[in-house]
Amino acid sequence: MSSTNLRAILAADTDLGAGNVITRLLAHGADPNGPGLTFDVDVDGHPAWQPLTLGQLDERVAARAAWLHQHGIGWRDVIAVYASTSADVLLTFLACNRIGAIPALLNGNLSGEIATEYIRRLRATAVLVDAPHAERLEGRDFGSRILGDITTMGSGDPAQAPEPYRHHKDDPISITHSSGTTGLPKAIVHSHTTLFEATRRIRLSGPRAQGTERVLCALPSAHTAGILSINQALCNRAELVFLSSQRGEYVLDAIERFKPTGVFGFAVTWADMARHDLTKRDMDSVAIWFNTGDCAHEAHIRPLVNVGSHKTVTREGVTTVSGSMFIDGIGSTEMGHSAFHITHRKDTERYGRCIGRPHVFADVAVLDDQGEPLPAGVVGHLGLKSPTVMLGCWNDSVTTFRTRQRGYYLTGDLVFYDEDGYYYHVDRAVDSVVLDSGHWLHTSYTEEKILATCPDVLDCTVVAVREAGTVVTDVLLLLRADADASADRTPQITAALGEHAAPTLRRITAVHDDDIPTGATGKVRKLVLRERALTGAA
Incomplete structure (x- = not known):
């Protein structure tokens, strides 16, 4: 089956969502020997940087699902995941979804003190940790039990895994947290649908985007953006390497090793990469840089679009030209997917924190303090209606409802739009x-x-x-x-x-x-x- 036909079938599959991508791919005849995921660390006896095929990935997920099942974990159990590597975080996320449990993914950089209080407020069924994070929790009262060492989960017998859980569109499939820059991170709940609708509408329903054939992901694995990235790559039958570090030099070394056509990351990674002279690094393979979370600064975008190459249509046909494309926007854990998009190239000039125009699935508004819409050129609060918006904050209805006004989710950002329909981000409201x-x-x-x-x-x-x-x-x-x-x-x-x-x-x-x-x-x-x-x- 061609990838184009498979993508069309997936787009029309109403049972497909963020919690069952692997099983639905195989059910639709995807080649088990085709691309799965690649990690930058050894995991479950599989060497670092060696690709897992789709079939091998399915087997590894089943092994971890069997391990969870053997340890009494099942439907709707909340499992806090506090670990170091993208491999352990993402394989466990997939395994929890396989049995209908709800993985609560913690960024491994959280301190033991913050993680303790966060897990306590989750009222998690159990916690999975690796050795460094077990040490951070040692002697602390986080209101739950440590289920085991996450690095041993691959010892489960795949043949003993229960039948894959069948997800309803509203089933919660993840709890991920906000950045925590203003206090304790908020626990954000997403569903089978909210973390897949953008993939269905803009990644599967149109042509495959240039630069997404061979992806290097430098997003945090415990973030909603990490989940979106693996599901998009799997559905597009793309090769994807998922890194365990977002440091600029580490990402640059990985680009030279893997030769990706696309690199996904947060603004902090691009800023870190700007410390280096990119013209002295091998960036030739890169066609796109994809940014989400905070929008990026022009000073950090310019060095990136000046390296690499991409294809463009001219009078002579499709031509490869020097310089790459930087796809920017703004997103957050709560938004579920970037609501805007803009593409920068070497010859583009629309900067000044321009986040572009809204995606087709996003109904956006600029609102005053009373929730009334504001005209062009006036700064106000960004309101969003979208099928990608979170279900709410886990165990925190106060915060959930405080962020709603007149049917819009208030993102906490201050923006304005111009007469051409382009939006600009000026600040977080609290700053x-x-x-x-x-x-x-x-x-x-x-x-x-x-x-x-x-x-x-x-x-x-x-x-x-x-x-x-x-x-x-x-x-x-x-x-x-x-x-x-x-x-x-x-x-x-x-x-x-x-x-x-x-x-x-x-x-x-x-x-x-x-x-x-x-x-x-x-x-x-x-x-x-x-x-x-x-x-x-x-």
Whole structure:
């Protein structure tokens, strides 16, 4: 069967969803010797970097499902997964879904203290850990039991696995968490449908996107974006390597080894890669970079689109041209899939935190504080209606309903749109500050402008707080290795702040990586920086 015919069959399969992709693929005649998944670590006796075929992947998932079944786990049991490698996280996710259990995936970078409280609030049936994470939980009361060592689950007998659970469209198939940059991460529930509708509507119903034939995934495996990536690759019958680290140098080494046509990641990875001279690395195979989560800065996109190559249609036919494509948007755990999309190339100029236009499945609105729609050019709250939006927050109906207004899910982002229908992200609502003049200081938008005008700055963070009734702003700069730390960048930074916010500038400080607190996914914890700023420590 051709991949085109199979994709059409999958798109029409109403039983197919995020919880049963492997079993439905095989039921529709997908070649068991075709592509499954590849990991960058040894797992269940299978060597790192050696592909698992679809049939081998099915067998490995069945082995772990049998292990869970043997240990008394079944339908609707909540299993917290706290481990180091993408292989253990994703194989266990697939195995839990095979038996109808609900995997609650924790980012392995969470501290033991935060993980303990998060698991306790989950009221999980049991917890699966590897040795390093068992040590983090040792002696702590997380309100559950450790079921076993996740690295031993592959010892189960695949032949003893129960029949695959048949999912209803509304069945919960994952609990993943938010980044936790403003406090304890929120536990987000997604269903068989919410984590598959975007794949069905835009990945299976049209031509296979250029650059998705051979994918390197640098997304966190415990994130909804990781789940989306494996299901999209499997349905598209693409080769996919899933990494266990999002560090820039690690990803660059993996690109040179695997020669992918597409690389998936978060903005933090692109920022980390921008520290390196990409022209000295072998990036020729890459046609697309796909970003989700926070939208990326222009300064971090430009170096990427200048390397690699992609195909384009000219009068002479299909031609390969130098330079790759960067597909940006904005997404979150709660949104389930990026709601917007825009493609940057070497010759495109629509930046300024433009997140593009909405996907066909997304009904978006820019709303004021009362939930009323705002006109073009006016900043407001991003509201989203989409079949991809989360079911809610696990064991937290207060947060679930607080994020709803007039039928829209409020993402917590501040955006505006222009007369051409393009949307722009200016900040997270919690990070913006109203000035005494009544105007606003949007920190993310200001960071974009600083990076655009200060080429010797790798990254920056703007922190604004109200101190003794007055707004003060600190700008933290991460400089390039060859930058002059003593140079006066005040003119560029005051220009980026603008006439209304410039008078609030208190200090400009060159910092190191260790000076910037980050969450589990690498996002800057501006809440912590604001607390420091109030004490004068920033």
